[in-house]
Amino acid sequence: LSQFDPDNTGYISTEKFRSLLQRHGSELDPHKLEVLLALADSNSEGRICYQDFVNLMSNKRSNSFRQAILQGNRRLCSKALLEETGLSLSQRLIRHVAYETLPREIDRKWYYDSYTCCPPPWFMITITIVAFFLYNGVVLDRFVLQVSHPLYLKNALLYHPQLRAQAWRYLTYIFMHAGIEHLGLNVVLQLLVGVPLEMVHGAARISFVYVAGVVAGSLAVSVADMRAPVVGSSGGVYALVSAHLANIVMNWSGMKCQFKLLRMAVALICMSFEFGRAVWLRFHPSAYPPCPHPSFMAHLGGVMVGITLGVIILRNYEQRLQDQTLWWIFLSIYVIFVLFAIFWNIFAYSLLDLKLPPPP
Numbered sequence: 001l002s003q004f005d006p007d008n009t010g011y012i013s014t015e016k017f018r019s020l021l022q023r024h025g026s027e028l029d030p031h032k033l034e035v036l037l038a039l040a041d042s043n044s045e046g047r048i049c050y051q052d053f054v055n056l057m058s059n060k061r062s063n064s065f066r067q068a069i070l071q072g073n074r075r076l077c078s079k080a081l082l083e084e085t086g087l088s089l090s091q092r093l094i095r096h097v098a099y100e101t102l103p104r105e106i107d108r109k110w111y112y113d114s115y116t117c118c119p120p121p122w123f124m125i126t127i128t129i130v131a132f133f134l135y136n137g138v139v140l141d142r143f144v145l146q147v148s149h150p151l152y153l154k155n156a157l158l159y160h161p162q163l164r165a166q167a168w169r170y171l172t173y174i175f176m177h178a179g180i181e182h183l184g185l186n187v188v189l190q191l192l193v194g195v196p197l198e199m200v201h202g203a204a205r206i207s208f209v210y211v212a213g214v215v216a217g218s219l220a221v222s223v224a225d226m227r228a229p230v231v232g233s234s235g236g237v238y239a240l241v242s243a244h245l246a247n248i249v250m251n252w253s254g255m256k257c258q259f260k261l262l263r264m265a266v267a268l269i270c271m272s273f274e275f276g277r278a279v280w281l282r283f284h285p286s287a288y289p290p291c292p293h294p295s296f297m298a299h300l301g302g303v304m305v306g307i308t309l310g311v312i313i314l315r316n317y318e319q320r321l322q323d324q325t326l327w328w329i330f331l332s333i334y335v336i337f338v339l340f341a342i343f344w345n346i347f348a349y350s351l352l353d354l355k356l357p358p359p360p
Contacts, residue, residue, distance in 0.1 A: 011047040081108050082256065090117075097196045101244070101314075103254030111200060123203040124194035127174075127210070127233075128187055147178045147294070148287040153360035158294075159218050159230040162359040164345050170218040171211070174233035178281060178294050185274050186233050189267075193241050197314065205313050206240065212334065213239025213305040217298030219341035226349065227356055228282065228295035234274065238302030241267060243310025250311070275299050291357035309334055 012020075081095055094115050098108040146152070153160065157172040177183035198206040217235025221228060245264060248255050257263070278296035286292050308330040349356070 011049055013047050017048045080105055080256075081112055094199075097199050099255075100196050100257045101200045103247070103251030115199070117199075119203065121195045121198035121203070123207045123210075124190060124198050128190055146180075147281070153229065153288060153291060159221065160291075160360060161222070161227055161229070161349075161356050164222060164349075170215055173218060173230045174214055174236060176231040177233075178231050181277070182232055182274070185270060186237050189237050189241055189270065190233065193244055193267075194237075197240060197244060201314055209239050209243060209305065209310045209313055210236035212309055213237075213302035215338065216301035216305045216334070218301075219338060219345075220301030220304075221295040221297045223341050223344050223348075225282075225295040225297045226352075226354055228292050228297075230298050231294045232298070234278070235298040235302035235305075238271065238299050239306040239310050241271060242303045242306030243314050244306075246307050246311045247314055250315075291360075305334070 082099060084095075087095065091112075094112055095108075098111045102108045102111060155176065156166075157169065158176045159169045159173040163169060177186065194206060194210070214233070214236040216239075218230050221230045245267060248260060248264060252260075275296060278294070278299060281293045282296050284293060309327075312327045312330055
């Protein structure tokens with residue numbers, strides 16, 4: 001470093017940087033070399049930050065690095081990742097996931113080079129298999145409880161307005177479903193959308209969006225539909241799906257997944273069908289009056305999380321959240337809503353003197 005940066009400024013001139021690439025470019029991965037050339041071409045100050053180079057070689061991106069790439073006008077001259085042949089089955093799967101979720105070719109190549117499947121997408125698989133099937137199948141001796149089943153309300157998982165002081169119910173209601181069709185559609189959407197997203201963005205981001213949607217869903221019910229219970233994972237599922245669909249719309253020209261218009265239409269139809277079913281069920285005469293059927297407001301809470309927090313979190317590949325102003329704005333709004341809902345649950349029920357259904 002001292003040879004190219006004698007003043008120890010942390011920067012290297014673009015001329016010296018290019019000479020290094022010409023001398024040692026054959027030793028680098030071609031995709032990374034392409035990104036380095038884009039970095040050099042996009043820099044208007046005539047110098048390259050050494051730390052950006054280190055981040056690139058260690059598969060990390062700083063915000064300044066991404067800004068340099070975004071400001072660049074160099075078009076990738078090599079063939080697209082989709083045109084590469086001779087790939088193994090796992091490599092084709094990774095390439096497919098890249099084109100399903102990432103709108104920029106340079107990000108797709110970056111992801112394809114750096115993804116190692118370590119760790120695997122464990123969160124979505126675990127929450128699907130263990131939470132849904134193990135509990136409902138082994139503990140309750142059935143895979144799903146219909147809303148007409150005698151044990152429907154008599155369990156420690158679903159959210160019930162009379163038991164809202166039991167804080168775990170704001171999360172554990174996702175383990176119960178109002179019918180096999182409810183469970184089936186949520187599982188399909190969760191696996192088809194959630195697993196690829198987790199492969200790209202990691203368990204931390206995806207679990208945050210999912211859990212935030214779950215909590216927002218139950219709190220939305222406690223505020224807007226105060227007499228109804230809640231079951232199902234629709235809050236978390238709708239947060240992921242709506243965030244993914246919103247990103248596709250925002251980056252429509254860059255998304256190269258096949259039949260994207262048809263896929264979006266199918267996803268919207270499935271979501272609309274499930275939401276319409278939830279609305280119909282909510283106002284259908286209850287099998288256990290005076291307790292109504294589950295609320296549909298959790299769906300809307302999940303959608304709101306998806307198109308705010310979810311869009312920001314999933315918008316860029318490997319960009320630090322703390323560098324984004326919108327992230328802090330939407331996070332603040334979410335925290336304010338959660339605090340408001342907590343105080344609402346403490347005071348509003350008694351002040352409004354609601355007649356709640358009896359506890360199960």
